[in-house]
Amino acid sequence: MTVLRLFRRTPSADLPALSEVLNSLGDAVLVFNSDLQISYVNACWKNLTGYTSKEATNTCFSDYIHPEELQNWIDITRKVSREGDSQFLWFRLIRKDSEVRWCEIRLQPLRSGDPFPLTATLCDITPQVREDEISKASHRSLSGLVNRIPGMLYRGRNDTRWTMEYVSEGCQELTGYNRDQLLNQTQLSIGGLIHPNDAGRVWETVQQALQQHRCFELYYQILHADGQYRQVYEKGQGIYSSTGAVLGVEGIILNISPPSE
DSSP, rough: HHHHTTTTTTTTTHHHHHHHHHHHHOOOOOOOEOOOOOEOOHHHHHHHSSSSHHHHHHGGGGGGGGGGGGHHHHHHHHHHHHHHEEEEEEEEOOOOSEEEEEEEEEESSSSOOOOOEEEEEEEEHHHHHHHHHHHHHHHHHHHHHHHHHHSEEEOOOSSOOOOOOEOTTTHEEEEEOHHHHBBTTTOOOOOHBBOHHHHHHHHHHHHHHHHTTTOEEEEEEEEEETTTTEEEEEEEEEETTTSSSSEEEEEEEOOOOOOOO
């Protein structure tokens, strides 16, 4: 059965126009029968898969799906047939030339209340997926670089507790506490770890630098989880809104204590 016969209520004079419309689309359009065999594809199908309409007709759509994605395809078709709602799926499609492309398919019943036939649109999202993978790889590389720095990179609030909103993994070696223990905590804070003799000077120095929109550099002692104080060096700067209001502070804290004997 062709898609034109499925639209048999349309006057025959309009059928060529409908075919032209479907073939002009940039996405593949498909119709599936109750056996999930392809009964119609538009012209874009060949551009996407390399198979002609004649080669595709009466074949199972699962023949074009990467084996690892088959169960997802089965699940989505059952859900659409059972519930009658439109569903979408990202999957890997195997082209005629064996190239694997990431695609998105949107599947729905042709007629409300009837589980079959099903109609679908299919588009190539390979460039989008690759960009996402590159972005994730770049993020992993940057995160790895940050976490290998022998110190603690931070971003925090401009309050007397120096409440942390982000700290790198270097916090563990610097303070003896892990990231979960330091982030947005009320019981434990970087401000609470600064030696009492240094805390006032640290606060005043940072506030003066923020008022003048310049970087600050500090030397002070911080209490490690082992009960010993460490000498540290900190360099940071303010984070400002477009109006100049202070939103927070960010920088790096390094352990400069002499190596223990």
